Amino acid sequence: MAEEVAFLVEPLEDCDPERIQDCIGRYIWIIITLPVTIWFMLTFRIHMPKCHLQQLYLPSLDLSNGTAAAATINPTLFFDLELENTMNDHSVRYSDINLTFYYGPNRNFTIANYRVPGFYQGKEKTAYRRDVVETHDLPWDDAIRKVSNGSTAVFRVDLVAKPTFRYWFWYSKRRWLRVGAKVEVDATGKKVKKEPIPLKSAAPHERRYGPGRMGFQVLSGFVISAVLLY
């Protein structure tokens, strides 16, 4: 942004009083270009943060000591969530982020809810949120039976947030971020996949810009700018 502003303001420095009309023209050009640029950056140049589940651990499914500890169930889970702002020109302001944990791959068996308090995330910054959450109604017998014979227990993690994005001094409208993933847990109590699990968009109503639509919007943005400027 600094470069763009410098590029806009530079012509004003060598403003000759005898050619005041040129200078006024430049002011008008700036007054028109700046809002168009800002509008364009806040409307089309936003990429949603990337979310990864780094870890999911349920101590009661950890049978690595060789004991199915069914008598003393620890009804908690531990999660480690990574939120990455990949943009180098926008920062992100999150309001509360809602996490929902489900037993099974569907969303019909909630076992825990968690609220990550809102926070501000700078450009190209990565944030981690980790905590221990108490679960409710988890069918431990079923889960332990599954992991103890070498199979896996399946969980689902959903994330819902409505962040706003800052460009220079301006904020975009709030946009829905709805992502989730299926997570398989084995008898180590941890997720089977060693790599972080990407939370992907699953909500059917999320507004998405396909390549065609995005192309059209970029084009129309330029056309509007061109019409305004020349």
Ligand SMILES: *[C@@H]1O[C@H](CO)[C@@H](O)[C@H](O)[C@H]1NC(C)=O
């Ligand atoms: C396994 O054993 C270790 C060391 O004794 C202990 O710290 C850990 O809590 C045990 N885990 C389970 C799931 O019982």
Ligand SMILES: *[C@@H]1O[C@H](CO)[C@@H](O)[C@H](O)[C@H]1NC(C)=O
């Ligand atoms: C959730 O849905 C699946 C299939 O849609 C079904 O088999 C399962 O019994 C449901 N579970 C609950 C708790 O309703």
Ligand SMILES: *[C@@H]1O[C@H](CO)[C@@H](O)[C@H](O)[C@H]1NC(C)=O
């Ligand atoms: C685990 O046990 C269930 C029944 O209890 C069975 O259907 C399943 O095939 C078993 N899986 C493995 C990997 O042994």
Ligand SMILES: *[C@@H]1O[C@H](CO)[C@@H](O)[C@H](O)[C@H]1NC(C)=O
């Ligand atoms: C998170 O959950 C709370 C309580 O259910 C709700 O009021 C809030 O609107 C939710 N936030 C988002 C971003 O969905």
